[in-house]
Amino acid sequence: MEQAIKECERPARFDMFGDVKQFHGLRGLMSWWVVCGHIAATVGLPPMWNTFAVDVFIVLSGFVIFVLLDRKKERYGVYILRRGIRLFPLYLAVMAVSIAMLPLAKWTFAHAPFSGANVGRVQLAEAALSNLPIHVLVHLPLAQGLIPQSVLPSSSPTIVGQAWSISLEWQYYLLAPLLLLGMRSKGQLVLAVAAISALMALGVFFDDAFIGNKAPLFTVGATTYLLMRTSKTNSMYAWYWGFLIASIAASLFLLSKQILLPLGLWAAAVASTRSRFAAPLSRFLTSSFLFWQGDRSYSIYIVHMIAFITVAAIMNLSDVKGSFMEQSVS
Template sequence: MRHIKEYDGLRGLMALWVLVGHWAATIYIQFPWPANLGNAYAVDVFVILSGFAIATLVERKRETYGIYITRRVLRIFPVYWFYLAISIALAWVSVDMWTNAAGGEATSNRLQISIAALDNFWPNVISHVVALHGAVPRNMVPNGEYAFLGQAWSISLEWQFYLIAPLVIALGVRAASSFKAGLVLVLGLFVLSYISPRFPYSFIGRYSAFFAIGIATYFLVNVGIPFLTQRRIVIAPIAMLIVTALILLQLPSVLPVSIWIVATASVLVPSQFGLSAIAGLLRWKPVQALGQMSYSVYLSHMAVLVLAMLVLEKAGITSTYLHAALLLIITLAGTLIISIASYNFIEVPFQRLGRNLATRPQAAE
């Protein structure tokens, strides 16, 4: 199947949702809806996207584990370390800034996290450098998953998934024909669900279902859909029935799962139910550009927001609405500028290096 540009666009929109949600939780205006605009749901969609992307990589590339994990390291760590270093440098400034902030729904919580990050400085630095801060039990390092680079809790989550994904996907494939493989997979899921409450929010066990949805989508698109279409079964009504069932069940995951289903349906059957408009939005050039650098946008925006808050504080901006508007403008503009730079000068070169490592053995043959 072709590279799915719609998923790139979806990734960009989710990164924007996270940014705007963090802005909304910072300003001095109270909304009648969740302070962060429910941007945790955007991360749920990111997790599903990762499940799909890694299943695609594992099944199509058939790389050795060493090549696979090296490429993953080159993909996520260089730019992550760059923004982690910036965020650590801003850690002391952040404490003062959140202490002096005139309001904001998330201010008190962010202040507590900033203080805890400095109280456990070296444990937080070490666990963040290896991106395993989301797997450290809470009683060992309080608020450790949110230290320094708060949104990087999901980076730890994804890194945990990358480490075990080839095994999980292989077990999933074998489970279709092997009782033992299926039993191991089921027991593993039960163990994860049992121990998850003892670990931070970013522990992989809490998100195994979302990763599984992404993995299952890969096999559905590449195996299930061809099977169903041969039998003239229309996919879009099935997707709509699933969304309806989720709504009726009132599952907490209804929104991210629904977003995923609609985006996938816009790829498979864009001519039905007006899905062509959604496909067009996701393939729109500005959205595609945002999708390309979504990782940098996701990592950079809080540091930019903190600096923007400092600028507005020094400028003596006290008007609630003017402060909110300027904070959004500066954060958006600053994030886009620095993200374009880090994407082109950090992400792209290391991605290219990863591709070269993957193709070198084949060229030698």
Template structure:
């Protein structure tokens, strides 16, 4: 299945959603009209589903030795992550003072507590974060292990855990049904259920359903585009409507990520199948240059925006804004524009070079293996 460009735009919009939610939670503008974080935690849920889809697509399209696969994944996430982690560690003391002097936003007390825990246990937090496995450290052993230094990096640890085990998980899911496979899956589920309550929010076991939705969505789209009769015959608009009705019937915003994901799948598949102007138009908008530009640097945008927000908060008192709405407008403008600039530079000079190195690493391995393959075929 070809690269799905619409998902690139979705990544960018989700990153902006997270940014807006973090700005909103730094001031007191929430109430009847606005939730304290604009429900931006659900943007991360969609990110996780999308990650399940993307990694499954990668594994399906390019089978490769595990060491090469994981090296390329590490080059994908660690360079930019470590860059922003080092900066966040350097300003950790300043961050505590900035949060203490910030407006009375809904997350102020929580962020002061996290900043204090970060400084109190900083060597251990830094060690755990450098490995990307801080999501496996019990919070009763290391307070605020999810959110120390770089708060949004809790999901980076989650992604890294998934990368490490994705080939095994997807391999188990695709193998023919057998008693051995069933017992293995049951044993894994029991282990996850036993350890999950003791581990932080970024533990992989707490997000298996979201990753599973992404994995299942990939194979649905793959076999539909390949023309598999049963999958091809499924009435997609009707299934989407049933799914949306079920989400609404739950009367919970927690089903918003699933509704967003179902809508994205509907638009992408329907556009590919020429099912109408509206789908083609939405697909064209998603594939437009501005949204593709934004999506390309979504990872850097997600990592960097809290540092820019800290800068905006630090400069806020000198401006004398007393109205929460004026404070929010200033913080949003500075954080958004500053993050776009920082993220673009980060993407061009950190992310992109390491991406290309990872791709070349794969090509080099393929070229190195080619003579042996040719020799083997000749011998046969």
């Protein structure tokens, strides 16, 4: 353990996007899509389908983690410690603030226009407050996605709503090395497919924060990396294409045809790295502004609801022109 900590203290001289700058900009763009979607849902604007942005994040994670595992070749302990250091410090700080803000969040959303999203948010705050110790214990290790709905309903979004996908990502971090190992030969690939299928079958007992319910999206990203780095003469090349097609088909089966939008966005981003016909998109995704946002995408994603609840509550208390929430639907 001490050796792992020492290795983690060394600078990580590595581009986690595999030198694909377009994906860095894509991450920044998706983070703001989520923010705008949450604001729209609160003030009664038409839905912005921000869950699609999260789906793109999931595909990105599938790609990025395979890049890290394949190129850095760290021991598992070092790898998972680095991933934990990336996620947990800010997450735990946001969780602590969010716990303190639960009564305020409940009040703020209760005074918002009664869209479905706000009614649901009030109910989530009430659920957290009524059983807070259990929810805290579940959220501390980012295990909220591993609790069956029959045991603790709506466990994943109760305290830090948007962190359901962080729990999902943490599950992928833990399992990804096994997935990569299982995709290095034809025989092991069959075992990987069987394991993923088993996780998908278990998904009926969980919500979207369980890895089985989003496994095909992770594998789309992972297989994209394998195809980008594998020569066409490699015996595994055709198998990777088959696995990618199977992952897309599984996504459509598990997540409905609407998943075509995030998959289409991912395909466009990949095309921007390969085709001169997608040069305008490439220039957009590699712009300095989006690249800067990509560097801060995790912070934007995990912190934004604290800022939003605070501003909304202050404006309601100040009764600015009647109330911030009332203005939004007037």
